[in-house]
Amino acid sequence: MDLTWLKEWGDDVLRVIFPKVCEVCGRSLARGENLMCLHCNLDMPRTRLHLENFNILHQRLVGKAPIEKATGYFYYYRESDYARLIQIAKYNNRPAIINQLATQFVNELRTIQFFDDIDIIIPVPMHWLKRLNRGYNQSEVLAKALSKATGIAVVDALKASRGHGTQTRKNRYERWENTKGLYQVKNVDAIEGKHLLIVDDVITTGATILACCEEIHRVSPTTRLSVLSLGVTHLQ
Numbered sequence: 001m002d003l004t005w006l007k008e009w010g011d012d013v014l015r016v017i018f019p020k021v022c023e024v025c026g027r028s029l030a031r032g033e034n035l036m037c038l039h040c041n042l043d044m045p046r047t048r049l050h051l052e053n054f055n056i057l058h059q060r061l062v063g064k065a066p067i068e069k070a071t072g073y074f075y076y077y078r079e080s081d082y083a084r085l086i087q088i089a090k091y092n093n094r095p096a097i098i099n100q101l102a103t104q105f106v107n108e109l110r111t112i113q114f115f116d117d118i119d120i121i122i123p124v125p126m127h128w129l130k131r132l133n134r135g136y137n138q139s140e141v142l143a144k145a146l147s148k149a150t151g152i153a154v155v156d157a158l159k160a161s162r163g164h165g166t167q168t169r170k171n172r173y174e175r176w177e178n179t180k181g182l183y184q185v186k187n188v189d190a191i192e193g194k195h196l197l198i199v200d201d202v203i204t205t206g207a208t209i210l211a212c213c214e215e216i217h218r219v220s221p222t223t224r225l226s227v228l229s230l231g232v233t234h235l236q
């Protein structure tokens with residue numbers, strides 16, 4: 001028996017009792033809208049970086065490791081309502097926000113077969129003490145959401161050997177200095193010769209994610225590397 005009508009009726013009743021609102025503008029969400037309303041969704045400052053060769057994010061990640069593809073979903077302006085989505089997810093423990101953004105992004109990237117040659121998804125790790133303190137690592141949440149939407153496995157192949165403190169108050173040079181020797185590969189066999197997608201919730205200078213890529217390249221030069229985030233900041 002098809003009970004879709006019952007679920008839809010139930011959803012409608014719930015929506016009247018507990019209206020879900022757009023996390024960006026606060027308006028009530030209509031049926032079929034998740035997280036944000038259609039208007040805010042269309043207004044999101046998408047980067048569309050994956051449509052450009054050697055885009056500005058890619059240029060930011062030039063270092064000792066060759067990176068094949070680099071993209072992020074939207075431009076992250078610190079005070080914007082869209083940046084607030086990522087902050088709410090992180091500090092108010094709302095992984096559903098990351099899941100929804102990741103699912104949407106995957107659907108948009110599918111049109112260019114972005115994931116077709118990716119073998120493994122790897123989150124940027126967090127030092128275990130910090131992870132224990134916060135309860136979860138946002139890049140892990142993103143990696144799992146991408147995995148669910150693409151069917152590509154997540155491999156926990158990296159570890160952070162120490163906490164690197166907050167990066168936000170450091171200048172660009174200090175951030176680069178601060179990531180030296182920070183990441184190690186736990187399991188070289190799991191990544192050897194594969195094409196990895198290294199993911200983080202937000203990329204600012206790129207120092208963190210590049211440090212991960214450089215360490216992987218150092219221990220396993222045949223491993224291919226690409227990079228993805230939800231937010232990408234504009235550099236000052």
Ligand SMILES: [Zn+2]
Pocket residue numbers: 022023024025026027036037038039040041
């Ligand atoms: Zn809205």
